Amino acid sequence: MDTIDQQVPRRWSWSRAATHVQRDLLLFVIGLAALGAVRIVFIGIFHRHLGPGAGTLPLLSVMFNGMRFDGRIAIVVVAPTLLVSLCALRWAVGSWLAILRLALGWTFLSLTVLLAAVDVGFFVEYDDQFNHFVLGAFYDDFAAIVKTVWAEHHVVLFLCAWLAAIAAIGWI
Numbered sequence: 001m002d003t004i005d006q007q008v009p010r011r012w013s014w015s016r017a018a019t020h021v022q023r024d025l026l027l028f029v030i031g032l033a034a035l036g037a038v039r040i041v042f043i044g045i046f047h048r049h050l051g052p053g054a055g056t057l058p059l060l061s062v063m064f065n066g067m068r069f070d071g072r073i074a075i076v077v078v079a080p081t082l083l084v085s086l087c088a089l090r091w092a093v094g095s096w097l098a099i100l101r102l103a104l105g106w107t108f109l110s111l112t113v114l115l116a117a118v119d120v121g122f123f124v125e126y127d128d129q130f131n132h133f134v135l136g137a138f139y140d141d142f143a144a145i146v147k148t149v150w151a152e153h154h155v156v157l158f159l160c161a162w163l164a165a166i167a168a169i170g171w172i
Contacts, residue, residue: 012089020085020097024078027105031074032067034109038116039066046123077108110166117162121153 043050043059081101084093123129149155 014089016092017085017089020088020093021082023098023101024082024085027081027101028074028078030105031077031108032070034112035070035073036063036067038112039063041116042120042123045120049127077104080104106166106170110162113166114162117158
């Protein structure tokens with residue numbers, strides 16, 4: 001483990017805090033990269049749905065505006081560890097912060113992959129992205145829709161495959 005965390009500080013330590021903030025910045029960049037990669041994959045899979053005006057500039061605009069939104073999501077993921085990292089200015093926070101960062105990172109990446117798969121499947125079925133109207137909770141029989149999705153889309157099999165893939169990646 002880092003020797004910087006093993007010291008018992010008696011004073012303020014900018015280097016200790018900067019080290020932790022750099023690790024939080026790495027987690028933030030990984031989050032941005034994951035969400036950007038999902039956007040690129042989605043556009044690549046469904047490029048036939050793009051209109052004739054979808055050239056380089058509109059695609060760059062989509063990526064830039066998407067990155068602005070993704071930054072908000074990524075900072076929400078990083079916020080807990082960033083706040084603790086700021087406490088490292090004064091106190092040694094120990095190795096549990098690295099474990100928290102790792103857990104947040106894996107959870108975020110796992111959920112991102114899961115929701116991306118759901119979004120792709122939803123777009124294939126309904127020609128629209130996954131949104132708040134997805135289950136017809138406002139206008140239809142919610143229980144009937146959930147029952148239909150459960151019966152037609154092999155939810156348990158998909159979740160087992162997803163968990164196995166996450167466990168395999170974590171084991172590697």
